[in-house]
Amino acid sequence: MPSVTRNPSKRRSARRAAVVAGLLEVVEELLDAGELYTDISVERLITAAGISRSTFYVYxxxxxxxxxxxAEDVVAKLVDTASAWWELPPDxxxxxxxxxxxxxMEVYRAHDSMWQALVDxxxxxxxxxxxxxxxxxxxxxxxxxxxxEGQKAGSVRPDLDPRRTADWLTWMTxxxxxxxxxxxTKAELTKLAKAQSAIVWYTLYEGAPSRS
Known part of the structure; x- marks a missing residue:
């Protein structure tokens, strides 16, 4: 018969996750309304999220x-989505x-106010x-x-410095x-993605041995 006693650390992690989820909703709503993160007080946050000050400072x-x-949740979504680019096959x-x-770009756009707060x-x-x-x-x-890996497979230009090229493209992105x-807007995102893909394509892939 399985124990009905829950692991305290798991219970605390679950509680923290619930608190973070509630605060994320509150913060993004305020940021989307045009408020600056620096101007939002802890009191406003905990009142809107329905938690106590002591609970806030526990976590x-x-x-x-x-x-x-x-930002962890937003970053996790971005990294997961970006893997679709990093894991593209040689062909x-x-x-x-x-x-x-x-x-x-769509994931970023959905959470752009949070990313703006992080940058600020x-x-x-x-x-x-x-x-x-x-x-x-x-x-x-x-x-x-x-x-x-693309250079080894012949799908990425062999003359590129992987680390420095990646640094440039990542910061540019x-x-x-x-x-x-x-x-x-969605229409503008489509145009932006097309323009970015042209930059990336001609930087990394065009002229690679397997594409010549």
Missing amino acids: FEDKGALLLAL ATRQDVEQALRQI AAAYDPNVRASFHEIVGLASSQLARHIR ERGHHQLAAGA
Whole structure:
């Protein structure tokens, strides 16, 4: 007969996840309404989320820690979606690349206010800044791996420096999303994805041995 006693650590993790989910909904609603994360008080957050101040500080040291916790879900979605690009097979077409980049852009667009808050906080909070650069670094390392594997398969240009090329493309993508995709309509996202796919295609794939 299975025990009815739940693991305390699992119970605490489940409770924290529920608190984060409730606060994420509150924060994104306020950000989408045009408020700045720095201007939103803890009191407003806990009142809207229906939790006590003591509960808030059990899980979060401050608003910076909360922001990082809220961003985890968005980052996880972006990384999961971006894997569609990083895992493209050697025979992937330009249309495949465009579709993968469009999917990444759509996930970003759905959470652009949260990403904006993360970028803003990175300017003054060293913990957020370190985490932000770690996130971008992770994406860049995955893209560099894709480039190296593509070079071995002959589907990516052999003359490229994988790490530096990945760094450029990753930061270009992050800045492009931040400056161009935020608030964009579906029609505009389609045009942006087509333009980005052209840049990526001619940078990485066009002229590769298997595509000549």
